[in-house]
Amino acid sequence: MASVNEAWRQRSLAAVWHPCTQMKLHAPDGAALPLIPVARTEGVWLHDHEGRRYLDAISSWWVNLFGHNHPAIRAALIDQLNTLDHVMLAGFTHAPVVELSERLSALTGLGHAFYGSDGASATEIALKMSAHHWRNAGRARKNRFVGVAGGYHGETVGALAVTDIALFREAYAPLVRLGATVPSPDARSAQPGESAADVAERAASALADWLAEHHEDTAALIVEPLVQCAAGMAMHDPVYLQRARELCDRYQVHLVLDEIAVGFGRTGTMFAHQQAGIRPDFLCLSKGLTGGTLPLSVVLTTDAVYAAFFDDQVARGFLHSHSYTGNPLACRAALATLDLFEQTDALRHNVATGERLAAQFAPLSNHPRVRHARRQGMVFAWDVSSSLPDFARRYARHALDQGLLLRPIGHTLYAMPPYVIDESEGAFLAAGALAALQATLAEEEPSSALALQGVCDGV
Numbered sequence: 001m002a003s004v005n006e007a008w009r010q011r012s013l014a015a016v017w018h019p020c021t022q023m024k025l026h027a028p029d030g031a032a033l034p035l036i037p038v039a040r041t042e043g044v045w046l047h048d049h050e051g052r053r054y055l056d057a058i059s060s061w062w063v064n065l066f067g068h069n070h071p072a073i074r075a076a077l078i079d080q081l082n083t084l085d086h087v088m089l090a091g092f093t094h095a096p097v098v099e100l101s102e103r104l105s106a107l108t109g110l111g112h113a114f115y116g117s118d119g120a121s122a123t124e125i126a127l128k129m130s131a132h133h134w135r136n137a138g139r140a141r142k143n144r145f146v147g148v149a150g151g152y153h154g155e156t157v158g159a160l161a162v163t164d165i166a167l168f169r170e171a172y173a174p175l176v177r178l179g180a181t182v183p184s185p186d187a188r189s190a191q192p193g194e195s196a197a198d199v200a201e202r203a204a205s206a207l208a209d210w211l212a213e214h215h216e217d218t219a220a221l222i223v224e225p226l227v228q229c230a231a232g233m234a235m236h237d238p239v240y241l242q243r244a245r246e247l248c249d250r251y252q253v254h255l256v257l258d259e260i261a262v263g264f265g266r267t268g269t270m271f272a273h274q275q276a277g278i279r280p281d282f283l284c285l286s287k288g289l290t291g292g293t294l295p296l297s298v299v300l301t302t303d304a305v306y307a308a309f310f311d312d313q314v315a316r317g318f319l320h321s322h323s324y325t326g327n328p329l330a331c332r333a334a335l336a337t338l339d340l341f342e343q344t345d346a347l348r349h350n351v352a353t354g355e356r357l358a359a360q361f362a363p364l365s366n367h368p369r370v371r372h373a374r375r376q377g378m379v380f381a382w383d384v385s386s387s388l389p390d391f392a393r394r395y396a397r398h399a400l401d402q403g404l405l406l407r408p409i410g411h412t413l414y415a416m417p418p419y420v421i422d423e424s425e426g427a428f429l430a431a432g433a434l435a436a437l438q439a440t441l442a443e444e445e446p447s448s449a450l451a452l453q454g455v456c457d458g459v
Contacts, residue, residue, distance in 0.1 A: 003049075003050060004037075004049040004050055005036075005037050005048050005049050005050050008035075008037035008049065009026075009028070009034065009035045009037060010028065012035055012037070013026060013027075013028065013035070018035075020155075025393070032393060032397070033393060033396060033397055034400075036048060036054065036400065037049055040069075041056075041068030041069050042067070042068060042069050043067040043068060043069075043418070043420060044056055044057075044067055044068070044417060044418050044420065044421050044425055045068070046068070046405065052403070053403060054400065054403050054404060054405050055403060055404050055405065055417075055425060055428060055429055055432075056068070056405050056417070056418065057399075057404050057405055057406050057415045057416070057417050057429050057433070058405055058406060058407060058414070058415065058416050058417075059288075059292065059416050059417060059418050060292060060405075061287070062229070062261045062266075062287050062288070062416055063287040063288060063290075063292035064288075064291065064292030064418045065264060065265065065288045065291050065292060065337060065340075065346075065418060065419055066291055066337070066340050066344070066346075066418060066419055066420055067418045067419075067420040068292070068418075070291060070293075070340070072336055072339065072340060072343075073290075073291050073293055073333050073336045073337060073340075075336075076332050076333060076335065076336035077293070077294075077329055077332060077333055077336075079332075080096065080328055080329050080332035081329065084096075084328045085328065085329060086324065086327050086328060086329070087328070088323075088325075089115070089325045089326040090321065090325075094326075094328050094331075095328075096326075096328045096331035096332045096335060097115070097326035097328065097331045099331075099335060100113070100298075100331045100334050100335055100338075101113040103335070103338055104285075104298065104300055105300070107270060107271070107338075108271065108279070108283055108300055109279050110279070110280075110283055110300035110301055110302060111300075111301070111302060111303040111306060112300070112301055112303070112305075112306045113298050113299070113300050114129070114298065114299045114300075114301070114318070114320075115296065115297065115298050115322070115325045115326040115331075116286075116296075116297040116298070116299070116322050116325065117295050117296070117297060117322050117324060117325075118154075118286055118295050118297050119153075119154050119258075119260035119261075119284070119286040119287060119297055120153070120154025120155055120156040120159045121154075121156070121297055121322065122154075122258075122260060122284040122285065122286050122297035122298065122299050123153040123154045123156075123158065123159040123162070123222070123258065123260075123284055124154075124156055124158040124159060124320075125284075125297075125299045125320060126220070126222070126256045126282040126284050126299045126301075127145060127158055127159075127161075127162070127219075127220065127222070127256070128158070128318075128320055129282065129299065129301065129305065129318055129320075130145075130219045130220040130254045130256065130281070130282065130305075131143045131219045131220075132309070132318060132319075133219075133254070133305050133308045133309070134219050136308045136309060136311075136316050137308055141216060141217055142216070142217060142218060142219045142253075143217070143219055144179065144180065144214070144217045144218050144219060145161065145162050145179035145180070145218070145219060145220055145221075145222060146162075146179055146180040146181070146182055146207075146210065146211075146214070146218055146220075146221050146222075147162040147163070147164060147179050147180070147181055147182075147221070147222050147223070148164070148181070148182060148183075148184050148185070148203075148222075148223055148224070148228065149164050149181050149182065149183055149184040149231075150164055150165070150184050150186065150228050150230075150231030150232075150234055151163060151164045151165075151181075151184075151222065151223070151224060151228060151231070151258075152164075152165050152168070152224070152228070152229065152230030152231065153222060153224075153258050153260075153284075154260075155168055157172065157175050157176055160172055160175075160176045161176050161177050161178055161179045162179045162222050164181050164231075165230055165231070179222075180210065180214065180218075182203070182206050182207045182210050183202075183203045183206045183207075184203060184228065184231070184234060184236070185199055185200040185202075185203035185204070185236035185237065185240040186199070186228065186231070186234035186235070186236060187199050187200075187234075187235055187236055187237065187374075188234065188372050188383070195237075196235075196236065196237040197237040197239050199236070199237070200236050200237040200238075200239045200240035200243070201239060201240075201243070203236075203240055204239070204240055204243035204244065204247070207221070207243070207244060207247055208243075208247055211247055211248075211250075211251045211253060212251070215251035215252065215253055218251075218253050219253070219254060220253060220254035220255070220256045220281070220282070221244060221247075221248055221253055221254070221255055221256065222256040222257075222258055223240075223241070223244060223255070223256070223257055223258065224257075224258045224259075224261070224262065225238075225241055225257050225258075225259060225262060225267075225271075225272040225273045225276070226238065226241075226262060226267045226272040226273075226275065226376055227261070227262050227266075227267060227272070227376050227379055229261045229262070229379075230409060231409075232381070232383070232409050232410055232411075232412035232414075233374070233379060233381035233409070233412055233414045235374055235376050235379075235381070238275045238276035238277075239276070240276075241257075241273055241275075241276035241278055242276050242277070242278060245276070245278040245279075245280075248281070254281040254282060254305075255278075255280045255281050255282070256280060256281065256282040256283075256284065257272075257273050257280040257282070257283050257284065258284045259271055259272055259273070259283060259284060259285055260284055260285060260286045260287055260297070261287055262379070263285050263287070263288060263289075264285075264287075264288035264289065264337070264341075265288075265341070265346055265347055265350055265377070265378070265419065266288070266376075266377055266378055266379055266416065267376045267377040267378075267379065268347070268350065268351070268354070268376065268377030268378075269347065269377075270341070270347065271283070281301060281302055281305060282299055282300070282301050282305070283299070283300040283301075284297070284298075284299055285297060285298050285299075285300070286298070288337070289334050289337070290330055290333040290334045290337060291333060291334075291336065291337035291340070292418075293333045294327070294329060294330040294333050295330065296327065296330035296331070296333075296334060346419055349419070350377065350378055350419055353378065353419065353421065353426075354375065354377060354378050356423060356426060357378075357380065357415075357417075357421070357426050357429075357430070358375055358380070360426045360427055360429070360430040361373075361380060361415075361430050361433070363430070363434055364382060364430060364433055364434045364437065365382065367382075367434070367437065369384055369385045369386065369437075369441060370382045370383065370384060370385075371383040371384075371385060378416065378417070378419065379414070379415075379416050380414060380415045380416070381412055381413070381414040381415075382412070382413045382414070383411055383412050383413075384408075384411050384412070384413055384437065384441075385411075386411060386440070386441060386444060387444050387445065388440070388443065388444055391408065391410070391411050391440065392407065392408040392409065392410060392411070394440045394443060395408050395413065395436055395437065395440045396408065398435075398436035398437075398439040398440050399432065399433070399436040401436070401439075402432030402433075402435055402436050403428070403432060404429060404432045404433065404436065406433060406436065413433070413437070415429065415433065417429065
């Protein structure tokens with residue numbers, strides 16, 4: 001008789017198509033990566049049906065901030081469900097969406113909020129809004145986009161146009177109107193004697209050259225500030241954002257900042273771009289917006305952009321919608337999440353947590369096969385020298401054996417745990433991450449040459 005876990009695995013394989021996954025990896029005949037049925041969650045832990053638990057060291061695709069099943073967010077959702085579950089936002093409004101928009105505006109200095117369902121839809125909204133703005137301003141020629149090498153902004157067709165991850169865009173290339181790409185300020189590309197700031201300046205110079213030639217056709221530049229997550233947690237100096245802002249102002253190009261993954265305290269400040277002292281024209285937020293409980297995204301923009309759509313003609317309005325735009329339950333979860341930042345002094349608390357985790361990760365950071373050990377706030381990353389082309393897959397399996405949810409990107413191992421991870425949980429994570437690394441490297445052929453690039457088979 002099949003176990004409870006196995007029964008749920010089989011039912012899922014028969015009925016569910018899982019995201020960003022080669023389903024054959026989960027096939028029942030000796031699966032390379034077995035599906036993990038989750039029965040309940042609490043704090044940093046995922047529990048299966050048979051008493052095994054896994055520390056969620058990547059916050060379930062970077063969405064969870066204050067731990068799973070947080071009582072304050074849960075209480076807010078129950079209260080909201082007792083009064084208003086959903087109403088269309090076209091022609092109607094409600095308190096949660098108004099209050100959330102007001103609070104996000106106060107936090108960012110951006111005046112109007114347009115809501116979607118997920119990160120990719122936020123990217124689509126920002127790109128469409130930018131191009132439509134220029135059209136309304138009498139400059140319809142400005143309808144192209146430029147992104148940074150290695151950038152990732154979602155997997156819908158519009159978002160893929162500015163995503164520079166081959167795995168995600170090659171299969172759908174015939175459907176995509178590709179944007180241009182400029183060099184990344186990734187600090188790992190530093191030449192001898194160069195600092196991270198030097199790399200950022202060099203990348204900014206390349207951006208300046210590109211915009212000088214193409215600004216008349218360019219609506220917007222899109223950037224993930226400070227950390228390009230899907231590019232292997234590529235981190236850069238804030239000076240790149242300062243130069244990008246100056247160049248976008250000079251050439252009249254919108255600056256779109258994708259903080260879908262890095263917003264809400266991940267990098268040490270509430271929003272990553274604040275470390276550069278700049279303000280974007282568009283700010284895309286999702287993932288941590290609801291504390292990891294419900295799907296919601298938002299694009300914040302300036303009063304000047306909003307004014308370009310304010311007109312008697314319907315065709316000059318922003319022609320975009322989602323059925324669940326501004327869902328009251330999701331907005332209420334987001335309000336509860338913002339409350340937790342204030343009530344727990346989360347940003348200050350994260351400074352101590354990040355330093356503690358960095359010390360606990362020291363044996364991993366100092367491992368002889370690790371390169372570019374790095375941290376930005378509560379984001380940790382290590383590049384691993386390994387001959388295994390499927391390093392990520394093998395490592396993920398060994399991590400599960402250690403009771404950890406860790407999914408490397410290519411040969412980059414990273415951790416992005418919920419902010420509530422305590423000292424003993426941090427020690428468990430650090431020890432297990434190192435043990436999984438040693439177990440994975442033990443599977444190499446003794447004579448194999450080392451490599452730093454592997455197969456990127458998902459994030």
